[in-house]
Amino acid sequence: YGEFFLTWYSQMLLDHGDRILSSAKSIFENTGVKISVKVAGIHWHYGTRSHAPELTAGYYNTRFRDGYVPIAQMLARHGAIFNFTCIEMRDHEQPQDALCAPEKLVRQVALATQKAQVPLAGENALPRYDERAHEQILKSASLNVDGSSEEFREMCAFTYLRMNPQLFQGDNWRNFVGFVKKMKEGKDAHKCREQVEREAEHFVHITQPLVQEAA
Known part of the structure; x- marks a missing residue:
């Protein structure tokens, strides 16, 4: 049964x-x-x-x-x-x-x-x-x-x-930016971790005014 x-x-x-x-x-x-x-x-x-x-x-x-x-x-x-x-x-x-x-x-x-x-x-x-x-x-x-x-x-x-205020906090936003870059690269990702982190840090810097406004 x-x-x-x-x-x-x-x-x-x-x-x-x-x-x-x-x-x-x-x-x-x-x-x-x-x-x-x-x-x-x-x-x-x-x-x-x-x-x-x-x-x-x-x-x-x-x-x-x-x-x-x-x-x-x-x-x-x-x-x-x-x-x-x-x-x-x-x-x-x-x-x-x-x-x-x-x-x-x-x-x-x-x-x-x-x-x-x-x-x-x-x-x-x-x-x-x-x-x-x-x-x-x-x-x-x-x-x-x-x-x-x-x-x-x-x-x-x-x-x-x-997407919520916690995402836009300093370290969380930095981690998220790096994550999105890795997802975008997918199988073609050949960059070293340091290069990804540098590019992520640059994006975090230029988006800081927008993030502060969103938060």
């Missing part, structure tokens, strides 16, 4: 997505609008056998069943983008008692989108202004999930959350 219910429950979510995307596609087709679907990054209890939080949300993902491939395939049929979150998180930063594994989850989703040949976009789940979070985003955005892939892939888009 459990397998029957979970199969039915997850299929209801997929069918709902099909209907919504069919309607959206009929409205926006041939307009140049790109349709993106936000999929929640449910990383808590990812390290358990049951993956109960994901099952509760309708993602039938267990140790023996990949619940993200069917979602990616459904999006691929409609030419939609798979938009995922928790891109900035590292496994060891999460509460150990919750058995969180955001890095492993992002890796699984990246492989699912690769298999379904659907574009993957990302965003950070929590406001982060430190370099460690920025470096994790850069790593995740490269989509080199096993660290040895010869075929280059990268996320098609990234949404940074969020």
